[in-house]
Amino acid sequence: xxxxxxxxxxxxxxxxxxxxxxxxxxxxxxxxxxxxxxxxxxxxxxxxxxxxxxxxxxxxxxxxxxxxxxxxxxxxxxxxxxxxxxxxxxxxxxxxxxxxxxxxxxxxxxxxxxxxxxxxxxxxxxxxxxxxxxxxxxxxxxxxxxxxxxxxxxxxxxxxxxxxxxxxxxxxxxxxxxxxxxxxxxxxxxxxxxxxxxxxxxxxxxxxxxxxxxxxxxxxxxx
Numbered sequence: 001x002x003x004x005x006x007x008x009x010x011x012x013x014x015x016x017x018x019x020x021x022x023x024x025x026x027x028x029x030x031x032x033x034x035x036x037x038x039x040x041x042x043x044x045x046x047x048x049x050x051x052x053x054x055x056x057x058x059x060x061x062x063x064x065x066x067x068x069x070x071x072x073x074x075x076x077x078x079x080x081x082x083x084x085x086x087x088x089x090x091x092x093x094x095x096x097x098x099x100x101x102x103x104x105x106x107x108x109x110x111x112x113x114x115x116x117x118x119x120x121x122x123x124x125x126x127x128x129x130x131x132x133x134x135x136x137x138x139x140x141x142x143x144x145x146x147x148x149x150x151x152x153x154x155x156x157x158x159x160x161x162x163x164x165x166x167x168x169x170x171x172x173x174x175x176x177x178x179x180x181x182x183x184x185x186x187x188x189x190x191x192x193x194x195x196x197x198x199x200x201x202x203x204x205x206x207x208x209x210x211x212x213x214x215x216x217x218x219x220x221x222x223x
Contacts, residue, residue, distance in 0.1 A: 002027045006067045007045075008053045008084055009074035010037040013099065013120055017071055019044050029062060033080075054083040059091060069095035073118075078105060085114060137219065138205060146212050149177065154204040155222040164196035172218045174210035181205075 003026045007018050010032040018041055021028045028045040032038050035050045042048035051058040053074075064070060070093045074081040081098065088096055089112065097116040100106045109117050138151040158166055168174045179191040182203045191198070200206075208215065 003068045004066065005029070006031060006062070006064055006070045008032070008070065008072050009081070009099070010034070010041050011073065011075050013075060014071070014073035015041050015044075017073060022046070029067070031062070054080055054087060056087045056090060059087055064088070065091050065093055067093060069093075069097060072096070072098040075099060075101065082108070082112075085109065085112060089113065147210065148212055148215060149207065149209045150215055151180065152206045152208065152215075152219065154200050154202065154206055155219075156202075157222045158200050159202050159204075161200055162196065163194055163198045163200070166200065168208065168218075172210070172221075173214045174208045174218060177207040177209055179204050179206060 005021050005026050006029045007014050007021070008031045010018070010030055014030075014032075015037075018028050018030050022045055028047075030038065030041045030045045030048040031051060031053055033050065033052050038048045038050045049062060051062070053059060053072075070088055072081055072084055072088070074084060078101075081100075085096070085098055095116070096114055097118060098109055098114050099118045099120065100109055101119070106117055106119065138153060140151075141149040143149065163176060168176050176194055179194055179198065179200075181189045181191055181201070182205065188205075191204075208218070
């Protein structure tokens, strides 16, 4: 049986979540107070409905408690986002994920008992800053305790060497997650589980996990 999700707030971020979940085979209910936004997404989801998400009865009319998860992606109406979140907590949804903008909003949501909080603008900002400082870094996913997962364009100094020879773990305290092979401007192929004798090619991207300073050390030495 397909998982069921409700996405409340159909701005750019909310629409992207709807489309991605639907593409993965999930049953998605898209909700917004704006009729135009509802019309824009209706062909990409199981069901799209216009309603005021701060109205508890309106939410309950959509069987919101039966969803596997509810994502509140209201971006520019903090009061509306808070009231919606309160109503969802009162209903007792199985899983609640809320979008926030800034530390103040995050702290308020945490005080309310929300444990899954998204900060897309902050994540984008972190990625942009990382790429400006380290052009070879394509993506950075910050994790707790100063760990991160990053995509690094294979430095010229490591091209032609094997994974074993590179010594990511022994020399840099980094774990290789996988390799991505670029075969054009858009098309990418994940190499899967990597063997020690894999030879690094010029069009490879290394996906590594480790402490931030160890990632930076690897880039500094090999960049």
